[in-house]
Amino acid sequence: MHILITGGAGFxxxxxxxxxxxxxxxxxxxxxxxxxxxxxxxDRVAPPADLLDDARVQAITGDLNALLAPxxxxxxxxxxxxxxxxxxxxAAVSGECEADFDLGLASNLDATRALLQACRRLGTQxxxxxxxSLAVFGHTPEQPLPSVIEDETLPTPQNSYGIQKFxxxxxxxxxxxxxxxxxxxxxxxxxxxxxxxxxxxxSSFMSGMVREPLAGERAVCPVPPxxxxxxxxxxRTIEGLIRxxxxxxxxxxxxxxxxxxxxxxxxxxxxxALARVAGAEVAARIDWTPDEAITRxxxxxxxxxxxxxxxxxxxxxxxxxxxxxxxxxxxxxxxNMADGRG
Amino acid sequence: MHILITGGAGFxxxxxxxxxxxxxxxxxxxxxxxxxxxxxxxDRVAPPADLLDDARVQAITGDLNALLAPxxxxxxxxxxxxxxxxxxxxAAVSGECEADFDLGLASNLDATRALLQACRRLGTQxxxxxxxSLAVFGHTPEQPLPSVIEDETLPTPQNSYGIQKFxxxxxxxxxxxxxxxxxxxxxxxxxxxxxxxxxxxxSSFMSGMVREPLAGERAVCPVPPxxxxxxxxxxRTIEGLIRxxxxxxxxxxxxxxxxxxxxxxxxxxxxxALARVAGAEVAARIDWTPDEAITRxxxxxxxxxxxxxxxxxxxxxxxxxxxxxxxxxxxxxxxNMADGRG
Numbered sequence: 001m002h003i004l005i006t007g008g009a010g011f012x013x014x015x016x017x018x019x020x021x022x023x024x025x026x027x028x029x030x031x032x033x034x035x036x037x038x039x040x041x042x043d044r045v046a047p048p049a050d051l052l053d054d055a056r057v058q059a060i061t062g063d064l065n066a067l068l069a070p071x072x073x074x075x076x077x078x079x080x081x082x083x084x085x086x087x088x089x090x091a092a093v094s095g096e097c098e099a100d101f102d103l104g105l106a107s108n109l110d111a112t113r114a115l116l117q118a119c120r121r122l123g124t125q126x127x128x129x130x131x132x133s134l135a136v137f138g139h140t141p142e143q144p145l146p147s148v149i150e151d152e153t154l155p156t157p158q159n160s161y162g163i164q165k166f167x168x169x170x171x172x173x174x175x176x177x178x179x180x181x182x183x184x185x186x187x188x189x190x191x192x193x194x195x196x197x198x199x200x201x202x203s204s205f206m207s208g209m210v211r212e213p214l215a216g217e218r219a220v221c222p223v224p225p226x227x228x229x230x231x232x233x234x235x236r237t238i239e240g241l242i243r244x245x246x247x248x249x250x251x252x253x254x255x256x257x258x259x260x261x262x263x264x265x266x267x268x269x270x271x272x273a274l275a276r277v278a279g280a281e282v283a284a285r286i287d288w289t290p291d292e293a294i295t296r297x298x299x300x301x302x303x304x305x306x307x308x309x310x311x312x313x314x315x316x317x318x319x320x321x322x323x324x325x326x327x328x329x330x331x332x333x334x335x336n337m338a339d340g341r342g
Numbered sequence: 343m344h345i346l347i348t349g350g351a352g353f354x355x356x357x358x359x360x361x362x363x364x365x366x367x368x369x370x371x372x373x374x375x376x377x378x379x380x381x382x383x384x385d386r387v388a389p390p391a392d393l394l395d396d397a398r399v400q401a402i403t404g405d406l407n408a409l410l411a412p413x414x415x416x417x418x419x420x421x422x423x424x425x426x427x428x429x430x431x432x433a434a435v436s437g438e439c440e441a442d443f444d445l446g447l448a449s450n451l452d453a454t455r456a457l458l459q460a461c462r463r464l465g466t467q468x469x470x471x472x473x474x475s476l477a478v479f480g481h482t483p484e485q486p487l488p489s490v491i492e493d494e495t496l497p498t499p500q501n502s503y504g505i506q507k508f509x510x511x512x513x514x515x516x517x518x519x520x521x522x523x524x525x526x527x528x529x530x531x532x533x534x535x536x537x538x539x540x541x542x543x544x545s546s547f548m549s550g551m552v553r554e555p556l557a558g559e560r561a562v563c564p565v566p567p568x569x570x571x572x573x574x575x576x577x578r579t580i581e582g583l584i585r586x587x588x589x590x591x592x593x594x595x596x597x598x599x600x601x602x603x604x605x606x607x608x609x610x611x612x613x614x615a616l617a618r619v620a621g622a623e624v625a626a627r628i629d630w631t632p633d634e635a636i637t638r639x640x641x642x643x644x645x646x647x648x649x650x651x652x653x654x655x656x657x658x659x660x661x662x663x664x665x666x667x668x669x670x671x672x673x674x675x676x677x678n679m680a681d682g683r684g
Contacts (some may be wrong), residue, residue: 140596
């Protein structure tokens with residue numbers, strides 16, 4: 001079985017790649033389990049050596065839109081002709097899309113459309129997992145969201161990223177109806193704790209305010225402490241993507257997007273969990289410095305999901321933010337904080 | 343005031359143009375009423391002489407996507423620089439979009455996107471009325487629609503036309519949020535009775551099954567007689583578009599699309615109304631010959647709208663199908679049916 005991951009050198013892409021390579025087999029869309037014999041990772045940069053050294057891994061590097069331009073024969077460099085499934089993670093993040101409307105349309109809408117068209121040209125109806133986002137939900141004073149989001153809640157995105165993700169959900173649904181792909185759109189929650197560096201996502205602080213203090217550094221929480229947020233750990237997020245690959249068409253259900261489960265919490269509760277797990281002196285490294293632009297985006301996102309469809313597939317939210325921090329520490333051991341770096 | 347109508351030589355475009363030219367003034371988006379001094383009609387063909395002879399009317403003829411390509415200076419041929427409002431009616435219809443996926447994307451999604459970008463380049467935030475459609479709502483056995491559609495009902499389009507219209511609604515909403523245009527998306531119901539000839543819309547029969555028998559010709563109803571349908575007369579439809587031009591931002595409300603009111607009926611009731619208004623021998627000219635492809639599309643559309651937002655703007659559904667037929671006869675006098683043409 002050959003699986004393609006776009007954004008394959010990003011945080012979720014690498015984690016998904018390692019999870020897939022670590023499995024004996026995958027039951028794609030409810031079919032009999034088969035070993036993964038090939039994994040193609042499309043991204044601007046190549047994946048790290050541990051993945052490149054795996055004989056099953058192929059790196060396809062370059063700009064996604066450029067790689068998706070079909071050559072004279074029809075195939076594209078981004079989409080090998082023998083793929084069985086695609087997990088489309090590549091996207092411009094919310095902050096970038098808000099700052100540059102045209103970049104967002106090109107990186108999110110146009111790239112997804114070109115990827116779907118490339119899959120269509122294959123004629124083999126690959127499984128197509130599209131990573132949408134809770135950012136499709138947004139509320140404003142004139143149009144408040146219900147306190148708990150259902151799978152049937154009307155998305156009213158309040159930023160360009162959410163609009164583009166929601167448009168792509170529609171395109172994935174139609175390409176599925178037309179028989180071009182077997183699409184599954186999953187709405188990812190904000191992932192926390194992401195390892196690595198901050199990025200331009202408005203949600204970036206939801207990892208940074210824990211990750212940086214654990215590494216002995218100060219970090220800013222740019223939203224008021226009691227802002228409700230909906231989170232998912234990296235492990236739960238990857239579980240959701242793999243379940244989307246494995247669910248049969250019947251178990252998956254309608255072509256509309258599926259909300260993944262979320263832990264509902266607040267930055268204040270996250271800081272309290274950090275103090276409980278790592279000590280009050282670590283939590284004290286958070287600077288509570290509200291930023292109006294980020295607060296406006298984050299406050300428009302929903303804080304609670306009733307992820308019924310996901311629950312029927314056996315997917316659950318993280319038990320607590322304490323558990324999320326402990327998972328993060330286990331996977332990203334902190335260098336000794338008493339060594340003077342803090 | 344200068345108003346641009348795309349699809350301006352189509353049935354609704356011409357009717358809207360005549361309605362606007364017949365008014366003394368228009369209170370655009372709640373501003374003080376002003377006379378319409380210029381009306382630009384963009385379409386593949388020029389409008390008829392009565393409109394071309396009006397000194398206020400300018401015809402811009404050609405393919406919309408080609409006309410929307412910006413020249414070196416930025417303006418496009420489709421969008422005069424001094425427009426105050428756009429009513430975007432041009433679209434490929436449902437049957438065409440279902441038969442040719444790429445044509446639908448180009449004619450509906452790409453053209454709307456290019457039109458919004460052209461308006462954005464003006465820098466003047468024109469009012470932008472987008473004609474969406476009840477086709478954004480679709481039901482399937484796995485995902486039934488509620489019996490009555492509310493403004494907040496989640497659209498789950500079941501054909502490419504509905505998908506493209508719904509994607510455009512998102513883009514209009516985001517361009518409004520960004521301050522590029524003042525967007526208002528109105529979901530038109532199936533218009534009945536359209537004068538003229540049948541077209542490739544799956545809903546075409548909903549006019550033809552009345553129009554052709556009134557003209558002494560036989561016509562096919564391709565769906566089962568008790569298929570529920572949601573209709574609006576041409577007059578009510580034009581009222582809705584003009585109200586979208588005139589409503590203040592506050593009265594218009596959220597950036598999500600507004601459902602227009604609909605008369606809920608069935609082909610059987612429409613035929614009975616035809617018999618009452620024009621005689622049983624006229625209604626007997628309907629051939630009840632189900633077509634599976636058309637039935638599948640039409641049966642996926644909703645049959646009842648609770649158009650609360652539209653009602654708050656004073657918009658109401660037609661009183662009865664009898665009244666719709668009488669309006670049609672008044673506006674399109676039937677030549678003597680006893681002269682042997684029937």
